[in-house]
Amino acid sequence: MYHFDWAIFLKYIWPPSAFQDPLIRNGLIVTVIVSVVAQALGVILGLFAALGKMSKLAIFRWLSEIYIWYFRGTPLIVQMSLLFFGFGVTHIYDFPTIFLGVVAISGAIQAGTLALGINEGAYMAEIVRAGIESIDPGQMEAAKSLGMTFGLAMQRIVLPQAAKVIIPPLGNEFNNMMKTTSLMVVISAGELFYGFEQVNARIFKPFELFIAASLYYLLLTTIWSLIQARIEAGLGERKGTTKGPGMMQRLFTGAGGKGVR
Amino acid sequence: MNAEPIIQVSGLHKWFGMLHVLSDITIEVQPREVVCIIGRSGSGKSTLLRCINFLEEPSAGKIMVDKLVVEAGKKGRANRKLIHEIRLKTGMVFQEFNLFPHMSVLDNVIEGPVTVKRMERAKAVEIGMMNLDRVGLLVKKDEFPNRLSGGQKQRVAIARALAMEPKVMLFDEPTSALDPELIGEVLNVMKKLAQEGTTMLVVTHEMGFAREVADRVVVMAEGEVIEQAEPASVFNSPRDPRTQALIERYRSGGAK
Numbered sequence: 278m279y280h281f282d283w284a285i286f287l288k289y290i291w292p293p294s295a296f297q298d299p300l301i302r303n304g305l306i307v308t309v310i311v312s313v314v315a316q317a318l319g320v321i322l323g324l325f326a327a328l329g330k331m332s333k334l335a336i337f338r339w340l341s342e343i344y345i346w347y348f349r350g351t352p353l354i355v356q357m358s359l360l361f362f363g364f365g366v367t368h369i370y371d372f373p374t375i376f377l378g379v380v381a382i383s384g385a386i387q388a389g390t391l392a393l394g395i396n397e398g399a400y401m402a403e404i405v406r407a408g409i410e411s412i413d414p415g416q417m418e419a420a421k422s423l424g425m426t427f428g429l430a431m432q433r434i435v436l437p438q439a440a441k442v443i444i445p446p447l448g449n450e451f452n453n454m455m456k457t458t459s460l461m462v463v464i465s466a467g468e469l470f471y472g473f474e475q476v477n478a479r480i481f482k483p484f485e486l487f488i489a490a491s492l493y494y495l496l497l498t499t500i501w502s503l504i505q506a507r508i509e510a511g512l513g514e515r516k517g518t519t520k521g522p523g524m525m526q527r528l529f530t531g532a533g534g535k536g537v538r
Numbered sequence: 539m540n541a542e543p544i545i546q547v548s549g550l551h552k553w554f555g556m557l558h559v560l561s562d563i564t565i566e567v568q569p570r571e572v573v574c575i576i577g578r579s580g581s582g583k584s585t586l587l588r589c590i591n592f593l594e595e596p597s598a599g600k601i602m603v604d605k606l607v608v609e610a611g612k613k614g615r616a617n618r619k620l621i622h623e624i625r626l627k628t629g630m631v632f633q634e635f636n637l638f639p640h641m642s643v644l645d646n647v648i649e650g651p652v653t654v655k656r657m658e659r660a661k662a663v664e665i666g667m668m669n670l671d672r673v674g675l676l677v678k679k680d681e682f683p684n685r686l687s688g689g690q691k692q693r694v695a696i697a698r699a700l701a702m703e704p705k706v707m708l709f710d711e712p713t714s715a716l717d718p719e720l721i722g723e724v725l726n727v728m729k730k731l732a733q734e735g736t737t738m739l740v741v742t743h744e745m746g747f748a749r750e751v752a753d754r755v756v757v758m759a760e761g762e763v764i765e766q767a768e769p770a771s772v773f774n775s776p777r778d779p780r781t782q783a784l785i786e787r788y789r790s791g792g793a794k
Contacts, residue, residue, distance in 0.1 A: 415636040421593065
């Protein structure tokens with residue numbers, strides 16, 4: 278019979294003691310920062326891809342289609358490995374460590390963040406496009422009749438309204454992103470799951486450690502759910518529209534869960 | 539007629555695919571003139587109006603607005619700039635109002651002056667308030683559009699277009715989306731603008747308005763201008779049988 282090691286388990290689920298291990302502390306920080314940066318990159322790329330897809334010029338439409346096709350049609354783990362190992366071995370780009378003051382950002386973290394962000398952009402493209410298309414074309418016409426350029430009309434009139442449609446699924450994407458960062462373990466980027474893997478390699482307590490790891494992810498996604506509910510309540514209030522799914526519903530129906538990409 | 543029209547449309551054609559919706563349209567609008575375009579639904583009158591500020595791209599022909607000439611089919615930066623300038627000289631009022639729902643009434647009205655003309659906010663607010671006052675809605679300046687009635691929305695839309703201080707106001711069936719009891723307040727605002735000397739080109743089904751306010755009435759059918767004259771002549775002695783049918787239906791109460 279397996280002897281459950283409570284001492285190890287409690288040490289690693291209790292943040293003050295777990296954080297004494299820099300693998301866990303830094304891993305958690307990296308996971309949060311990488312999630313935010315990759316999601317931001319995804320939103321920006323998604324916006325351009327969505328506009329490209331809706332462009333009058335065929336070349337932009339094709340570029341967007343190919344981008345979305347490839348990044349939604351292949352596994353993220355393959356994209357990430359190709360970017361880090363493939364680009365490294367061919368010296369297309371070696372991902373040298375970047376130093377920002379006292380912080381060193383490893384090549385693996387850079388490549389992982391980039392892969393996550395580019396992959397996310399392909400998914401965000403559809404979300405952004407749906408948001409833009411939900412806005413009455415009369416809004417763009419009214420803006421143009423006032424002399425606005427396409428860009429100004431997007432920025433001032435269409436996107437602020439589309440945001441209301443985009444933000445709820447964007448929140449779900451971010452929830453997913455925080456979990457998906459764990460795939461960076463394949464390129465040994467020092468995020469949270471990598472931290473637990475390394476501890477496990479040292480003491481071999483996979484049952485205790487991976488339960489502890491899952492609790493940290495649960496903590497992150499739960500905190501985010503609370504923040505997301507606040508944001509969406511704010512959106513609904515301002516516009517006087519109906520509310521999104523409630524807190525409990527959001528936690529227990531797995532809104533946004535999409536599995537491995 | 540005066541020598542220098544403010545709008546001159548000549549030889550305008552528009553195809554939607556195989557559909558020839560505008561066929562060799564030539565019309566003029568003089569400064570301070572009120573011109574109403576009437577005709578049955580599908581006669582091309584809205585498309586004509588939308589070609590003047592290039593919300594629709596003309597297929598052939600020439601559009602002149604306040605000395606700026608754009609020929610159909612031309613591309614490129616210079617052409618885009620001309621279209622931009624023409625849009626600055628024309629104010630447009632839509633059938634569906636198209637107010638910006640995420641902005642207050644006053645912000646709707648000052649959006650153009652602030653972001654397009656780069657006017658100082660204080661100055662834009664001053665102009666915005668003046669134009670809201672013109673349409674009688676200064677008291678609603680802090681409301682959001684979803685709190686206004688249809689008639690009020692359309693009056694705000696008029697103020698928004700006026701705030702850009704255009705040379706010509708284009709109205710695209712401004713009362714067609716309104717409940718009957720709200721039509722009057724919009725028409726009254728338009729009448730007042732006409733009396734103040736605003737140059738207006740109005741696509742409308744409101745025969746009473748055309749008859750009373752217009753200096754000239756343009757009648758369209760099947761993508762062509764079939765008749766244009768002073769309202770008295772169009773309404774009392776229409777020449778084209780299609781105009782006669784249109785006027786007849788209006789007299790018998792079925793204005794649409």
